[in-house]
Amino acid sequence: MALFFVNSLMTLSILGFYTGYFFRKVDITKHRIANLIGIGSNLTAAVYLLCIKYLLGGISEFQIYPTAPDFVIHTHRFFAAISLVLMLVMGFTGWKRKRNLHVKLHYIFLPLYTIVYISGLFLFQSKPL
Numbered sequence: 001m002a003l004f005f006v007n008s009l010m011t012l013s014i015l016g017f018y019t020g021y022f023f024r025k026v027d028i029t030k031h032r033i034a035n036l037i038g039i040g041s042n043l044t045a046a047v048y049l050l051c052i053k054y055l056l057g058g059i060s061e062f063q064i065y066p067t068a069p070d071f072v073i074h075t076h077r078f079f080a081a082i083s084l085v086l087m088l089v090m091g092f093t094g095w096k097r098k099r100n101l102h103v104k105l106h107y108i109f110l111p112l113y114t115i116v117y118i119s120g121l122f123l124f125q126s127k128p129l
Contacts, residue, residue, distance in 0.1 A: 002052065002062035003126040009045035013038040014117050017110065032094070039091050046084060059124075068123050076119050083113045 016038025023030040052062050059065075066073045086109040093102040 001126075002048075002059075003064045003124060006045050006049060006064075007121065009041045009048075010117055010120065013042035013045070014114065016041060017113065021106065021110065035091070035094065039087060042084070042087060046080075063126050064124050065127065066123060067125050073123060076116065076123055079112060080116045080120070083109065083116050086112065 016034045016036075020031045020034035020038060023034060049059075052064075053059050056062070086105060090102060090105045090109055093099075093105065
């Protein structure tokens with residue numbers, strides 16, 4: 001159930017980010033709302049995962065099991081951390097209306113976040129191998 005919760009929040013975040021990207025030139029209010037939904041759902045999933053990993057006994061206690069070697073999982077987490085920082089910087093630059101940097105960052109953030117999202121779907125399962 002925990003993996004379903006995380007995957008649902010991450011799916012909501014990616015839908016929010018791409019919906020926001022779609023509305024970037026059409027309706028700035030919808031752009032902001034969609035991206036805030038993306039940021040909120042991503043942060044909720046990230047905090048939840050960090051809590052179960054480091055405070056509540058580990059992800060295996062919540063029936064989340066990796067399907068790849070440790071170095072692949074660590075690489076996934078490394079790029080997930082980078083995309084988290086990029087997401088926060090993009091949210092900040094959008095909020096402060098620093099358009100040039102905001103626009104440049106989305107060329108890096110969206111592909112990176114999409115790769116991290118898709119890899120996360122395949123790298124973890126809810127049943128032991």
